[in-house]
Amino acid sequence: MNYEIEPLNSTHIRKNFSCGKSILDDYIKIQASQDIRRKLSTCFVLTDEKNNVVGYYTLSNTSIERANLPNEIIKKLPPSYKNLRATLLGRLAVDKNYFGRKLGEFLLVDAMKKSVLVAKKSIGSMALIVDPIDEIAIAFYTKYGFILLPDSGKMFLPMQTINSLFND
Structure with a gap:
């Protein structure tokens, strides 16, 4: 199966998306387009051959x-x-x-690539920050080298580390 990651647009089918966490399900179905219009965030979606959203960040x-x-x-x-x-x-x-297909990792790597490219060429950024919603998310990000910041509950990975992963 071929997957494509691209910016969210009106052709993407989101109504059936379900990851099991209502806050994340509702975001892609209801809030994401509004945040994009308001320039609060960008949303990238992973779609299947029928243009169904199977993942996003x-x-x-x-x-x-x-x-x-x-x-x-x-x-x-x-x-x-x-x-x-x-x-x-x-x-x-x-x-x-789509659990068990390493699509979370695929999305994370894409996000890291995009982040380090922007940090190198456009806008200064010293780290990639995540705000994990639960222990499962903490374990996921820890596996990829993110460091927990106990006082804030956030995790971070320095851009220097990310850059070294993709340095040709």
Whole structure:
């Protein structure tokens, strides 16, 4: 089966999407288009051959307080920055009919590639930030090297690390 990742548009069929988490199901069905129109985030969808959404993720700009980062990261940064620019991977979900096919990983890798490309060429970003909704999400992101920031509940992966994964 061939999958394609592209920006969400009106031709994508979202009504049957179900990952088992209502907050993520409702987002793609109801809120995503509004957020795109308002320039609050971008939404990328993974579709099947019938244009059904089988997975998605969102990206937007964010910042993270310097004090929330581990000391080994802080000591490498100029002290004048209180808030550091980052990219937020706000949501990532796969339809439950497609569980077990590593599509979450496929979406995450695509999000990482897009994020590092923008950070290198367009807009400064020192890390990819995620805000996991539960322990399952924490375990997923931990498997890919994300570091938990205990005071905020967020996780991050430095762009430098992501860049090294895709460096040709």
